[in-house]
Amino acid sequence: MKREIGIGILGLGTVGTGIARLLTENQSLIAKRLGATLTIKRAADLDIERDRGVRFADGVLTTEPFDVIKDPNIDIILELIGGKEIALELINAAIESGKHVVTANKALLAEKGIEIFQKAAAANVNIAFEPSVGGCMPIVKTLRESLAGNRIQSISGILNGTCNYILTKITEERSTFADALAEAQAHGYAEADPGLDVDGLDTAHKLAIISALAYGMELNFSDIYVEGISGITPMDIEFAEQCGYSIKLLAITKYDEHEDTVEVRIHPTMIPDANPLSKVDGTLNAVTISGDAVGDMMLYGHGAGMMPTASAVLSDIVDIARSILSGGGMRVPMLSFQMANIRKIAVRPIDEISTHYYFRFSALDSPGVLSKISGILGDHGISIKSVHQIERELDGAVPIFMLTHSAREAEVKSALDKISALDVITDEPVLIRIEENKN
Template sequence: MNAENNIQTINIGILGFGTVGQGTWKHLEENDKFWAKILGVELIPQRASVRSIEKARNVKISDSALTTDSLSIVDDPEIDLICELIGGIEEAKILTLHAFEKGKSVVTANKALICEHGDELFEAAEKAGVQYGFEASVAGGIPIIKVLRESMVANEFPLIYGILNGTSNYILTRMEREGVSFEDVLTDARELGYVEADEALDLDGVDAAHKAVILAYLAHGIWVNLEDITVEGIRRISTEDLQAARKLGCKIKLIGVIRRNFENNHISVGVYPALVPMDEIIARTDGVYNGISLTGSVVGTVVLTGRGAGQDPTAGSVISDIVDLVKAKKGISGAVKLRHVTPNECKPAKAVEIQGSFYLRLTVEDRPGQLAKVADCLAEHEVSLATVSQRPKSKSATSTVILTTHDTNEHSMNMAIQSLETLQGVIEKPVLFRVFDPNAVSKG
């Protein structure tokens, strides 16, 4: 059924079936029931264009859904919405403009295209009355574009800066941590498939510059020419520099910086390695992570970090754009459903089902065997100790004992604490804190 009238399904055509294209297909299919619930519309990934139909893929897709002819997908009257994920500039531009002419909205992750031709494309989309979503083009899974345009709508932005390229950040992080040379880490990064075929994009700051240009436009309404701004890469950074920076309380990061001076109304946009003070979140955003610090005139500084690339994070952003576009089409946008529409059959965990480790501070009588008594008491409730330190309190016959436990459950710990409270030689009510393990994502 066509998307324009009495929408029941939105058929999605994906141009380019690489990493992000396949990720988008996969997550659209896996969550098909969810889209119907939140949108009242089914999102159907229907066709995809590829370079070679025969190539083996990780995503299940029938050969009949594949074509080598991207244009045929754009022209297909059954296809309502286009995801342009082929990358590159010329062909992507032609296909995008053609989709707009056909009245089809487009979602893209193509930063180079928007950086070069954003002005023309945005105008064409508005003229055609269609939508153009590009959340995935900057910082992969970090929802920077939505935050900048919608959440921080009441702000002007004197400063936006951050790490916009994960590959170069990965290289710098490993150089810094392991003292390994640029060339050696680069070899590894190539083997891991982290480096773009055109290495200048990652190593010479070009990819980050594309993104900085887009952010500068969104924040300030001015398209800066890539040729007019400082764009430096990471090739000249040595491990010695990284060490020297550390002594200065900084890390060297490849950052994109967009400054607006409201007094003289200047804007400066650049991408370059810089020493960033260690107390900045951006300085401690390591590995393949990206991080962006937005300083808004109203809200102050908001920092977002997350995966800047990769199949799933980028596909997640593509899909959030698809959902927004469909909402806009249906006129239900903004009217986010307040009440939850996923089955809420989950239930609060019982204490015995919540795993975790604990920090425990006790004040005890300072006498032989007291610590053993405490440990025995814990062991009775199957709480075992990870670390122990004991220190006598000055001017008293008591000691402070600080313990951490191995993984246990809340019920056992509660029972152990109750026993400790009545244990001979334990003077005050024990102080108990949880040790938070962010890697244990679903201990509840």
């Protein structure tokens, strides 16, 4: 029986270096669990001179990724380069060489996943991707294996540490979005170009993967409704707090069994303090999964970072190694469902969802304003739960805060357009969706 599994690394950035460290430092521990040794045979990076604090054996480092892919002693390729075109080319080459692949490339999987998985299935190799979603949290494994007996009903999660750090800062220090972002950048929690994170795209990539696994649907990145956090102000957070809510960038997916449709959306969301996600602060991530048998369960941990992500890569390596060692081949379908059972499920357009809303209007402090606003809302069938006015003037206007009962997004938008056009309204209305607890 084969007692050594050869590993090839493509990309020695943060995660690649982390996995090299983990494979080196914990090699004998891992062997005691696995019953075999995991050995880095080759590792490719453009820069193979820099000291990364890891000792590679002679001849392991190369600048040529195809040397890694073609090495006959390598069983598993780690694609940790990121980006789309080159990464796709390398993954395809690995599949053609009959190598299994572990990748953290959520953007590529969200956009090109179905082709990659089909190609891999045809070649009988595995594409593993636990590190692409939620860092160390075993979201992929939990959905594919632990919850295999459940109808997944909904999932909601905080899946981007940068956004959660920024929102936590605004909450704790009443700082502006710009100041909180600058602080995140100073700590290395946000990129110089923060758009991928703060505009919600990174979260959307992850949610595309999660939704596919949950319902056996084709990845549908372009159907996801995405709204980032740059419009969140301390005033909205303060009001939310007073009413017992936190504001988080939530990734939400829900399956409607009767309509056979899904909601897949990412936007700043007010969640009540009783929801454990409201306590997930700073760079931490968490995800709540609701299934018909398990009820609600939550995973919580570091969603990014060198070693947490490396831990997830290693979990995939060990899984594939176990299949190689036991001769079991493809055990768990890559997308949770058998390929033949994966289908398109219609994504409900954002205009057709119904939820509770928070509105903030900036209005002139004149009599009759509230009557006009509530009249328009009433005309659209939007029922107001509570209204709060404070006496504080801002740029000659006063803020009016409102919470609604459940309303349809299309009606809400139409009503806000009309309210926005009123003479007494001085600025664009603010809208934040609310996820109330189910019970």
